[in-house]
Amino acid sequence: MKMLKRLLTVIVVVAMAFTVIGCSAGGNDSTSTNSEYVIGFSGPLTGDAAVYGTAVNNSAQMAVDEINANGGLNGIRFKLIATDDAHDATRVATNYASMMEDGMQVSLGTVTTAPGLEFSNLSREDNVFFLTPSASADEIPQYENGFQMCFADGNQGKVAAEYVNTTGYDTIGIFYKSDDPYSVGIYEQFKENLSSDIETVEALFNDTNSSDFSTQISTLQDCSFIFMPIYYTPASVFMMQAKDILAPDTIYYGCDGFDGLAGQMDLTSIPQEVTMLSHFDSNATSGPAYEYIQKYTEKYGSDTLNMFGASAYDCVYAIYGAMEKAISEGIEIPVDISASDLCEILKDQFYGDYVFSGITGDKITWDENGFVNKAAVKYVLKEAD
Secondary structure (H helix, E strand, O other), X not given: OHHHHHHHHHHHHHHHOOOOOOOOOOOOOOOOOOOOEEEEEEEOOOOOOHHHHHHHHHHHHHHHHHHHHOOOEOOEOEEEEEEEOOOOHHHHHHHHHHHHHOOOOEEEEEOOHHHHHHHHHHHXXXXXXXXXXXXXXXXXXXXXXXXXXXXXXXXXXXXXXHXXXXXXXXXXXXXXXXXXXXXXXXXXXXXXXXXXOOEEEEEEEOHHHOOOOHHHHHHHOOOOEEEEOOOHHHHHHHHHHHOOOOOOOOEEEEOHHHOOHHHHOOHHHOOOXXXXXXXXXXXXXXXXXXXXXXXXXXXXXXXXXXXXXXXXXXXXXXXXXXXXXXXXXXXXXXXOOOHHHHHHHHHHHHOOOOOEOOOXXXXXXXXXXXXXXXXXXXXXXXXXO
């Protein structure tokens, strides 16, 4: 189906190179009357997850401001519309309708996953292109108009394995939760992509034995590297129980489920190193990530500096870059282009040969499922004592 749609996309785009399409290509979308290109998103600007939504809003706005200060896109400025869903999926429909009424032509989708699933369904109906910075469920880009800048939950296993394959370990430990789709999905892809030269020692748990990990610790006690595709709560229990049993130079390596671990426990209370798969190093001392950190903290402080914001910054520039590339190829993108018509142009770029380099990765591409392809970073949450 995607290959057929991509063929249709090429036909539409070629036609648009010679004429400006004045009406929508489908759904209820109508031609915009904007004087600026309008980007919208829904995220938790209030509530328990507000630190993530605030980071996305701040970073996306910073990117928009920079682009506008540099002349916009062929002299046309961008505008960001941020709506608050408080990490509540039931608010997304209202936010979406409001943004469409205000002229949204392209979107960052949502910040978190549950609202993102609702946004995915709504945006499909109007053929609105979105590139989410942080809604990571595999189903988020299930339709052709959706893409992720973050690693998909299941795809994290592949990226994690690619990193481990470069570390030189002959044997590693794996600790995962056998009744959790998140953990199992990452585990299965990790094993599938792990080098056959690397042996594994595996220990698992489930909801019925998630408080006492003495057996699992015993199984893994000779491993100097342990991959843990689990959430931070059981990870913190394991680490506290294992701190005097496992060697002090043992390395724990997790995925995005480790995000928030520092708030769950005092990491300085254990001697081992704690790391996670990430696409952003908030401790970078050079390169694009460092430059972003300097700009962000100068403008907004460090309290909301996180990978969600870094990814959003890249999302805005990735959309801008794809539009710029399309124009260089002779495609017209008038300021009042409809969301559906712009979606067709952007899909052709993201499914095609478009390559983006930003602060969360170099030479970033997207596959036919909308999943991002970029290198994983070993982000150190706590160094070994």
